[in-house]
Amino acid sequence: MKLTVEETEQVYEEPITTQAPMQLNGADVFIETLKKHQVEVIFGYPGGAVLPIYDALYKNPIKHILARHEQGAIHAAEGYARVSGKVGVVIATSGPGATNLVTGIADAMMDSIPLVVFTGQVATTVIGTDAFQEADIIGITQPITKHNYQVKDVADFPRIINEAFHIASTGRPGPVVVDIPKNMATGLFVTPSEDEQEVNLPGYQPTTTPNFLQIQKAAQAISNAKQPLILAGAGVLFARASDELATFAEKYQIPITNTLLGLGGIEGNHPLFLGMAGMHGTYTANMAIQTCDLLINVGARFDDRLTGNLNLFAPNAKVVHIDIDPAEIGKNVPTEIPIVADAKEALEALIALDTPNGNTAAWLESLNISMEQYPFHYQASVERGLLPQQVLELVHQYTNGDAVVTTDVGQHQMWTAQYYKFNHPHNWVTSGGLGTMGFGFPAAIGAQLAKPNAKVVAIVGDAGFQMTLQELSLLQELRIPVKVIILNNQALGMVRQWQETFHGERFSQSLIPVQPDFVKLAEAYDIKGYKIETFEDAKVQLKEALESDEPVLIDCRVVQKESVYPMVVPGTGLHEMIGVKPE
Amino acid sequence: MKRIITVTVINQSGVLNRVTGLLMKRQFNIESITVGHTENPQISKMTFVVNVEDERKLEQLLKQLQKQIDVLKVNDITEKQIVVRELALVKVVSPPAVRSEINSIIEPFRASIIDTGKNVVTFQVTGSPEKIDAFIDLIKPYGIKELTRTGVTAFVRETQKVNTPQLSILK
Ligand SMILES: Cc1ncc(C[n+]2csc(CCOP(=O)(O)OP(=O)(O)O)c2C)c(N)n1
Ligand SMILES: [Mg+2]
DSSP: OOOOOOHHHHHOOOOOOGGGSSSBBBHHHHHHHHHHHHOEEEEEOOOOGGHHHHHHHHHSSSOOEESSSHHHHHHHHHHHHHHHHEEEEEOTTTTTTHHTTHHHHHHHTTTOOEEEEEEOOOOTTTTSSTTTTTOHHHHGGGGSSSSSEOOOGGHHHHHHHHHHHHHHHSOOOOOOEEEHHHHHHHHOOOOOHHHHHHHHTTTTOOSSSOOOHHHHHHHHHHHHHEEEEEOOOHHHHHOOOOHHHHHHHHHHOOOOEOOOTTSSSOOOTTHHHHHOOSSOOHHHHHHHHHHSEEEEEOOOOOHHHHSSGGGGGGGTTTEEEEOOOGGGGGTSSSSSEEESOOHHHHHHHHHOOOOOOOOOOOHHHHHHHHHHHSOOOOOOOTTOOOOOOHHHHHHHHHHOSEEEEEEEEEHHHHHHHHHHOSSTTTOOEOOOSSSSTTTTTHHHHHHHHHHHHHHHHEEHHHHHHHHHHHGHHHHHHHHHOOEEEEEEEEEEEEHHHHHHHHSSSOOOTOOOOOOOOOHHHHHHHTTTTEESSSHHHHOOOOOOHOOOOOOEEEEEEEEEEEEOOSSSTTOOGGOOOOOOOOO | OEEEEEEEOOOOOHHHHHHHHHHHTOOOOEEEEEEEOSSTTEEEEEEEEEEEESSSHHHHHHHHHHHHEHHHHHETTSOOOEEEEEEEEEEEEEHHHHHHHHHHHGGTTEEEEEEOSSSSSEEEEEEHHHHHOOOOOOOHGGOEEEEEOOEEEEEESSSOSSSSOOOOGGG
């Protein structure tokens, strides 16, 4: 039954005491439906338009993390989603609350993170009148969501929420926005039939099972290849297929490289692993792409930071591309063998075949030699001071490669990707596609909530940290034991590096000589702060800080004039990397 | 190359926005678009005329459209046997002196007069876009005061002469 606004308002003017048994409103059903989806934590921030929802939450609680900015809430939800494999849930009020989420929604869209984002909205009776705190969030988020909804009938709450969770978490995951006009939350709920509550999406049927003929073609190509290579992206992680990835690579003796977001999909020390590929990847991984005769892309999207100049990319390779999103196949790189499927199912199908291996021994041998010849390198000396790479090696050492590591965006992010070798999948949280500064710290909070017993380390830059540092309040209040490590080069380091290399050392607006005292800042939030200036100090203090069970903040004063190498200069091919060897 | 693409969608508010927004985001140029519901009022059909660079871009376009949650079916019907129709309204300067001359010109186009004023006549003409182009060309010398075209809508014919190859996504 459809309730008109007048009817619902009328009902609400009656004193509640006259109603027995108590009638549910939209907000009550909203909370109930979240509980049905086993939502264990909500990241949110209240305001006028969502007051009825927060009232329902008060009566029927779900753990709620009150971030100090909506952007903090949504990045925390992203970190939570990545580490837990569950859907991240966010609530914000209409207007400014909703628009503060936009960066996080776009970030989740680019990196395929499953989120369901609920925004308040002004009542349907005034939508379109520029009412107080009205923003057209459906219009605003249309290009940055997998799908979005506005609730227009109270009875639709269960179905819309069911569909939102279904869409966010299946196929290629992504963010779904559900906009809730205030009068829908307060409106009287009349239970619809079971049918009307169920997911009904005839236009959305993701393919998860691979086409067997395509699998056979891929297997044949593997048999024929002398120099095959696997490029594994985040699709492997979303499909929970890292075991299958290792089995597949071992069975056919194929080396593996990762995209930035795919890190952790294979153990960092696995003998077949060549390290990350792309702009700041290993020379060996990039040369492997350029010289392979078969490139098997599992769940990566051939992003430009990975491919370098597309015209020069993998010139000798036949391309197999396994992706759950058909639109990614052939988008950037012509593909001979497309396989639309869930990565796990596709890898299982490939493993199950008894196609003979190609002989890859000589190929593996040459790659091993290359790995030894071209390791990441840096030049340390007492005079130069503390180097970010040294800090990261210590972090790896003191956490044994077992930590959950999040990063912000910039040089420190690339160094972390280079130096932190993950023993396990789902411990790596970074903003890849959108490259969102301010992501790393709140994401670590979400990650810690997903894995309360894990060591969670946020590696952040001095600039990016300042974009969302208000969330220190959460560490203070909830004693969330995140270890915040600032690689403080007193600069927008990555900008500085590009200006050094491509803009004649004209450091326009990239150096920050004056900074807050980060230790005092930590203290203001009742968090222990460390300031580390030398490698010798780092060895002692980082160890102590990382061993702590409390939240800590570590301000590492690192050398400013240090650049991330090797590097694929934009416009060039992967084989043209610069800074491959020490000068 | 010019392609005619039909998109069958669930008739939800915002779906037109999503589809046109998607084309904009992916840098496709829409030449014309018509929308209306089908025999089922809950399902609408859009017909686009789009200019695409090459096969690869076309395949991307079809796949991106198909990916939308409210999109049920995407078809590139350019190379099929199709019926394509467009409607145009043309207001022409037509003083009584030339009126019969104009009428004889438009006769073969089977255009109809839907409004008449002292010195102007409004014609309605339907047919393929080429026919409408030809009509406009002929009538132009008399002075067109106002012109509006609906953009094409199209159907695949019942009988297909040859089975035209389709892109992988449409199989
Ligand atoms: C929100 C946002 N604004 C601007 C940028 C462009 N940008 C990329 S890296 C970078 C510098 C980051 O500096 P910092 O956080 O100190 O990290 P560092 O590179 O020094 O390690 C900037 C400004 C961005 N990625 N995100
Ligand atoms: Mg910095």
